[in-house]
Amino acid sequence: MSPPLNARQPPRSFRDRWAAMRNVPPFLRLVWRAGPGLTLATLALRLCRALIPVATLYVGKLIVDEVVRLIALPDGPATIGGWWDAGLASGLGWLLAAEFALAIAQDGLSRLIGLVDSLLSERLTNGLSVRLMDHAATLDLKEFEDAVFQDKLDRARRQTAFRMTLLGQLLNQIESVVTILSFAGGLVAYHPWLVVLLILTLIPAFLGEAHFNARTYSLDYGRTPERREMDYVRQVAASADTAKEVKIFGLHRFLTDRYMTLARAFYAQNRRVAVDRAAWGALFAALGTLGYYAAYVWIVAQTLTGALSLGDLTFLAGSFQRLRTLMETLLTSFGQTAAQAMYLDDLFGFFRVRPDIVSPPDPRPVPRPLAQGFRFENVGFRYPGSDRWAVRHLTFDLHAGETLALVGENGAGKTTLVKLLARLYDPDEGRILLDGRDLRDYDLDGLRATMGVIFQDFVRFNLTAGDNIAVGRIDARDDAARIRAAADRAMAAPVIERLPAGYGQMIGKRFANGVELSGGEWQKIAIARAYMRDAQVLILDEPTAALDARSEYEVFQRFKDLSAGRTAVLISHRFSSVRMADRILVLADGRVEAQGTHAELLARPGRYRELFELQAEGYR
Missing domain, CATH: 3.40.50.300 (P-loop containing nucleotide triphosphate hydrolases)
Incomplete structure (x- = not known):
C-alpha cells in the first residue's frame, strides 16, 4: 500500500531539518550510477585543485622571506641584472616560477572541472527524469486524479531539474574540506587557538543560515498548490488552446488579477524572510569580522616582537582570512545542503509511493481468444x-x-x-x-x-x-x-x-x-x-x-x-x-x-x- 500522500509535513524543528540529510547518501548513489568515471574524474581534479591555495600562499611566504633576506644583504647589487649575475636571485626566480605554475594549474583544473561537472549534471538530470517517468508509469490512476498527489508530483518533477545545485554544492564542499584542512594544518603549526577562535565566530552565522533555509523551504512546501495555480493561470492566459474564449469572454483582466493576487502574497512572504535574513546576516558577519581582526592584531604583535617573520605574517594573515572565508562558505553551504536535502524528500517521497493495482506474484496469462x-x-x-x-x-x-x-x-x-x-x-x-x-x-x-x-x-x-x-x-x-x-x-x-x-x-x-x-x-x-x-x-x-x-x-x-x-x-x-x-x-x-x-x-x-x-x- 502507498503511504498517505499528505502524511509528511514540512520540517519545523532543527532536528527535523537535519534529519533530511539522510537523503544525501542515496542522492550520491544516484550521482555515481549516472557516471562512475565522471564522478571519479571530478573528485580527483577537485582534490588537486583543493591543495593549490595553501601551496600558493606558502610559496608566497617563501618569496617574502627571500626578498627580506636579500634586502638585508650588505652591498647588494643595484640592478636586477646584477642580482641575477651574482647568483643571488636564482632561488627567488624558481619561487616565482613555481607560483606562476600553480596559477596556470589552477586555471586549467577549473576548466576541466567545469567540463566534467556539466557532463555529469546532464547525465544525472536525464537519469532522474527517466526514473521519474518510469515510476509514474507504474502508479495507479487514482494517484493522478488526486490533487494532493499532483502537488507531490509537481515538487518531484521540479527536483529532477533543480537538484544540480545540490550536486555542485556537495562537490564544492568536498573540495573545500580538503582546502580547509590544509590551511588549518598550517595555523595549528603556529598556534591552535587561532582555529578555535575562527570556529567560535562562525557558528552563529551557520545556525542562522540553517534557520532561514528551513523557513524558505517551509514556505515553498506550503505554497505548492498556489504555485500550480499560478502556472495554470499563466498558461490559460497565453495559450493557443484557450485564446478564443479568453478574448471572447474578456478574461484577460480576470486572469492577470488572479495571477497578481497570488504573486503579491508570494512576494510579501518572501520579503519578510529576506529582510530577517539580511538583518541577522549583517550581525553574524560582524562577529566573524571581529574574530578575524582579533587574530590579525595578535599576528602583527608577534611579528613586531620578532617571534614571527614577515613571511610568517603574510602566510598567517592570508591563511586566517582564506580559512575564515572558506569555513564561512562551507558552513553556510552545509545549511543550504540541509535545505536542498529537504527538497530531496519531495523526490524520494515520490519514489516511495507504490501502486496498489499490480500483477499477482504468479499471474495467469490472458486467454487468447476469450472463451466466455x-x-x-x-x-x-x-x-x-x-x-x-x-x-x-x-x-x-x-x-x-x-x-x-x-x-x-x-x-x-x-x-x-x-x-x-x-x-x-x-x-x-x-x-x-x-x-x-x-x-x-x-x-x-x-x-x-x-x-x-x-x-x-x-x-x-x-x-x-x-x-x-x-x-x-x-x-x-x-x-x-x-x-x-x-x-x-x-x-x-x-x-x-x-x-x-x-x-x-x-x-x-x-x-x-x-x-x-x-x-x-x-x-x-x-x-x-x-x-x-x-x-x-x-x-x-x-x-x-x-x-x-x-x-x-x-x-x-x-x-x-x-x-x-x-x-x-x-x-x-x-x-x-x-x-x-x-x-x-x-x-x-x-x-x-x-x-x-x-x-x-x-x-x-x-x-x-x-x-x-x-x-x-x-x-x-
Whole structure:
C-alpha cells in the first residue's frame, strides 16, 4: 500500500531539518550510477585543485622571506641584472616560477572541472527524469486524479531539474574540506587557538543560515498548490488552446488579477524572510569580522616582537582570512545542503509511493481468444475520498464476441465501468471475472494489452499524424502498413492524406510547422489508435461526440464490420449508434436498470424509451 500522500509535513524543528540529510547518501548513489568515471574524474581534479591555495600562499611566504633576506644583504647589487649575475636571485626566480605554475594549474583544473561537472549534471538530470517517468508509469490512476498527489508530483518533477545545485554544492564542499584542512594544518603549526577562535565566530552565522533555509523551504512546501495555480493561470492566459474564449469572454483582466493576487502574497512572504535574513546576516558577519581582526592584531604583535617573520605574517594573515572565508562558505553551504536535502524528500517521497493495482506474484496469462468473456458480480466502487458510490450492486455479463452498448445519463457510471474493466481501478465490493477467473489473477500488462480503449477525453498528442496513431501499439511504430490500415479503418486516411507532409506531418500547435485539426478529425485519429492496437476487446467511450451525423453513421457501420468476432463495449448518447449493438445496458445511479436489444427496450416503458423519444423529438 502507498503511504498517505499528505502524511509528511514540512520540517519545523532543527532536528527535523537535519534529519533530511539522510537523503544525501542515496542522492550520491544516484550521482555515481549516472557516471562512475565522471564522478571519479571530478573528485580527483577537485582534490588537486583543493591543495593549490595553501601551496600558493606558502610559496608566497617563501618569496617574502627571500626578498627580506636579500634586502638585508650588505652591498647588494643595484640592478636586477646584477642580482641575477651574482647568483643571488636564482632561488627567488624558481619561487616565482613555481607560483606562476600553480596559477596556470589552477586555471586549467577549473576548466576541466567545469567540463566534467556539466557532463555529469546532464547525465544525472536525464537519469532522474527517466526514473521519474518510469515510476509514474507504474502508479495507479487514482494517484493522478488526486490533487494532493499532483502537488507531490509537481515538487518531484521540479527536483529532477533543480537538484544540480545540490550536486555542485556537495562537490564544492568536498573540495573545500580538503582546502580547509590544509590551511588549518598550517595555523595549528603556529598556534591552535587561532582555529578555535575562527570556529567560535562562525557558528552563529551557520545556525542562522540553517534557520532561514528551513523557513524558505517551509514556505515553498506550503505554497505548492498556489504555485500550480499560478502556472495554470499563466498558461490559460497565453495559450493557443484557450485564446478564443479568453478574448471572447474578456478574461484577460480576470486572469492577470488572479495571477497578481497570488504573486503579491508570494512576494510579501518572501520579503519578510529576506529582510530577517539580511538583518541577522549583517550581525553574524560582524562577529566573524571581529574574530578575524582579533587574530590579525595578535599576528602583527608577534611579528613586531620578532617571534614571527614577515613571511610568517603574510602566510598567517592570508591563511586566517582564506580559512575564515572558506569555513564561512562551507558552513553556510552545509545549511543550504540541509535545505536542498529537504527538497530531496519531495523526490524520494515520490519514489516511495507504490501502486496498489499490480500483477499477482504468479499471474495467469490472458486467454487468447476469450472463451466466455467478462462477468461483473455485485460490483461496487467509490472514487478515493468520495462517500458516493459511483457504481453499486452491478451485475451483468459481457460475452466473448459480443458488442455491448452502455446508455445512461451523465454520472450513471458508464466510464467508471470501463475503468474497472481495464483494471485502472479495482472494485471496493464484488469482483470482475474473465473466463471464470478474477481479473486480479491475470498479468496486468497482458490484460491491458488485450484491450483497445478510446476515452471521450482522449489525448491530442503533439506528434506526427503517424505517431498519433502508432501510440495505440507503440512497439509497432515502424510498421507503416499497419498504421495506414488503422487510419483507413477509422476513416482517418483522407484527413491525413490532405496534410502537407501526410503521415509525417506534425499535428497540434505546440511546435513549429504543426497543423491543427478539427475536433472531428482528431476523433478519427483517436479511433484509429484502437484499430492500431488490434485488440481482442474494443472499448469506445463516446468516440463520435465531435463527428457530424453522416460521419458518425459511417464510423459505426465500419466499426460494426471490423469488430465482428471481437468483444466490444460502446458508450454513446446517440441512439442511432447504440441500436446496432447486440445488447444494450441502461445504467442509472450506478446500477443496471434495464437491458436488451434496441427493439426490446423501446417496446417497454422505461428510461431508455424516454431518452430515445426526447432525442428523437429534437430532430423533428
